[in-house]
Amino acid sequence: MESVIEFFRAGGPFMVVNVFFVAFAMAVVVERAYSLFFSYGINDKPFVAAVDRYLQAGNIEAAAKVCSASPSPALSRATRNLLKLMRNGFESPMLAVEESLMEVRPLVTARVGWLWSIANISTLIGLVGTVLGLIRAFQAVGALAADAKAAALSKGISEAMNNTAFGLGIAVLCIFFHLILNNQVVKIVEKTEHALFHFVNVHAQWRKGYRPAEGEQKKA
Numbered sequence: 001m002e003s004v005i006e007f008f009r010a011g012g013p014f015m016v017v018n019v020f021f022v023a024f025a026m027a028v029v030v031e032r033a034y035s036l037f038f039s040y041g042i043n044d045k046p047f048v049a050a051v052d053r054y055l056q057a058g059n060i061e062a063a064a065k066v067c068s069a070s071p072s073p074a075l076s077r078a079t080r081n082l083l084k085l086m087r088n089g090f091e092s093p094m095l096a097v098e099e100s101l102m103e104v105r106p107l108v109t110a111r112v113g114w115l116w117s118i119a120n121i122s123t124l125i126g127l128v129g130t131v132l133g134l135i136r137a138f139q140a141v142g143a144l145a146a147d148a149k150a151a152a153l154s155k156g157i158s159e160a161m162n163n164t165a166f167g168l169g170i171a172v173l174c175i176f177f178h179l180i181l182n183n184q185v186v187k188i189v190e191k192t193e194h195a196l197f198h199f200v201n202v203h204a205q206w207r208k209g210y211r212p213a214e215g216e217q218k219k220a
Helices: 002-011 013-039 044-056 060-068 073-088 093-102 105-109 114-143 146-207 214-219
Strands: none
Touching: 002 013, 002 146, 013 114, 013 146, 044 060, 044 073, 044 146, 060 073, 073 093, 073 105, 073 146, 093 105, 093 146, 105 146, 114 146
16 A cells, blocks of 8 residues: 555656546446446347237337336337337338437447547646656756755656556556447447347338238247
8 A cells, every 4th residue: 555655656746637537437437337237238139029029910009118118228219219210100221220229329329438538638647747757857967966866866757657657557447448338339239220120120021911920929
């Protein structure tokens, strides 16, 4: 613990600025991780099967009720939008799916991109602290007596290197969590999009008069 305190003390004021950014980054990570892995997490198979049963019978209203009871907000919200378009009619399945995703995608992708910005800002703040530390070190070499130069030079270089290490450490941490969270975002969006196209195809088959056999409905 003492070594950590000494690390921050030697780094100077810009270390405190980066402490704020690392705390902010961790708050974003915790909030987004909870939302993406728990609130927006998709257990799509039971939901798709439940909506399928009603779409195969042409009962859009009953399918919409399934959305209200779904524990997957992203998928259910997008499906509800798609079912509304089905009731009103649409010309292009591609545009219908894209419009249904428009309200959901911002909810899923929100604040994940902030981690890249925090990574860049913390690196630059660390760089500013590094430059100032080196300036102090070189000023000490020219201004102080010979017996005090070594201590002042050591202090300036410590400040410079500590700021560099801390800024880069925050950047690595942010990029690592961005990779994990963005992968989950892509998974949720792709699963949602796949389910919506499936519902469009099921509805199109019903409109053309296709009726699955009883065994096919149970299997679905």
